[in-house]
Amino acid sequence: TQLLEQSPQFLSIQEGENLTVYCNSSSVFSSLQWYRQEPGEGPVLLVTVVTGGEVKKLKRLTFQFGDARKDSSLHITAAQPGDTGLYLCAASGVRDAGNMLTFGGGTRLMVKP
Amino acid sequence: DTEVTQTPKHLVMGMTNKKSLKCEQHMGHRAMYWYKQKAKKPPELMFVYSYEKLSINESVPSRFSPECPNSSLLNLHLHALQPEDSALYLCASSQGGGLAGGPGEQFFGPGTRLTVL
Numbered sequence: 182t183q184l185l186e187q188s189p190q191f192l193s194i195q196e197g198e199n200l201t202v203y204c205n206s207s208s209v210f211s212s213l214q215w216y217r218q219e220p221g222e223g224p225v226l227l228v229t230v231v232t233g234g235e236v237k238k239l240k241r242l243t244f245q246f247g248d249a250r251k252d253s254s255l256h257i258t259a260a261q262p263g264d265t266g267l268y269l270c271a272a273s274g275v276r277d278a279g280n281m282l283t284f285g286g287g288t289r290l291m292v293k294p
Numbered sequence: 295d296t297e298v299t300q301t302p303k304h305l306v307m308g309m310t311n312k313k314s315l316k317c318e319q320h321m322g323h324r325a326m327y328w329y330k331q332k333a334k335k336p337p338e339l340m341f342v343y344s345y346e347k348l349s350i351n352e353s354v355p356s357r358f359s360p361e362c363p364n365s366s367l368l369n370l371h372l373h374a375l376q377p378e379d380s381a382l383y384l385c386a387s388s389q390g391g392g393l394a395g396g397p398g399e400q401f402f403g404p405g406t407r408l409t410v411l
Contacts, residue, residue, distance in 0.1 A: 212398045223298075223384050223402035224337070269336055273398025281350070282400055284336035 187285030211274025317385030
């Protein structure tokens with residue numbers, strides 16, 4: 182059983198559509214990061230959320246941290262082909278204290294023109 | 295300088311070869327990490343160095359040998375690898391000392407694509 186459940190695993194949509202990716206756990210997180218990774222490259226940090234109920238926006242991306250700090254969501258408005266990639270949520274404080282990250286299984290997004 | 299660099303970008307090696315992967319960061323981060331990532335999977339933690347000392351080894355086979363010469367450099371020495379070790383090897387760093395607590399942000403390098411023949 183994964184400590185951090187990410188859904189959906191795969192999403193294929195048309196350009197201009199909206200989508201939401203979810204990251205859930207039964208454990209409380211110290212903080213949660215969202216990363217985006219392109220094939221053959223390293224994950225790039227998009228955002229860190231720390232406070233329960235926190236909402237952060239990055240252009241067309243909206244990140245939300247649950248009030249109880251057990252879940253998070255990433256919403257993309259008007260998706261573009263450049264948004265294609267693997268989206269990873271990663272939480273710290275799930276397995277132990279400190280900066281150790283527990284990764285979700287990832288959501289592979291494909292945006293078709 | 296806000297990036298983590300890794301060399302080489304690609305590496306092909308035979309099962310009897312000895313090679314090394316290199317990672318460098320100049321952000322003053324006190325923790326550095328090695329991850330292994332297979333296709334379509336999330337990264338799997340291998341090693342953690344905190345203040346230049348090995349603090350976590352996730353039961354990695356001895357054919358992988360990490361080294362932290364100083365606070366900016368991290369190496370991964372490879373010897374007698376198997377074809378199943380082929381993967382993307384990622385280096386990351388964080389401001390906190392690995393187990394010291396903090397926001398947990400890790401910054402990743404571009405990775406080394408390793409192929410073992």
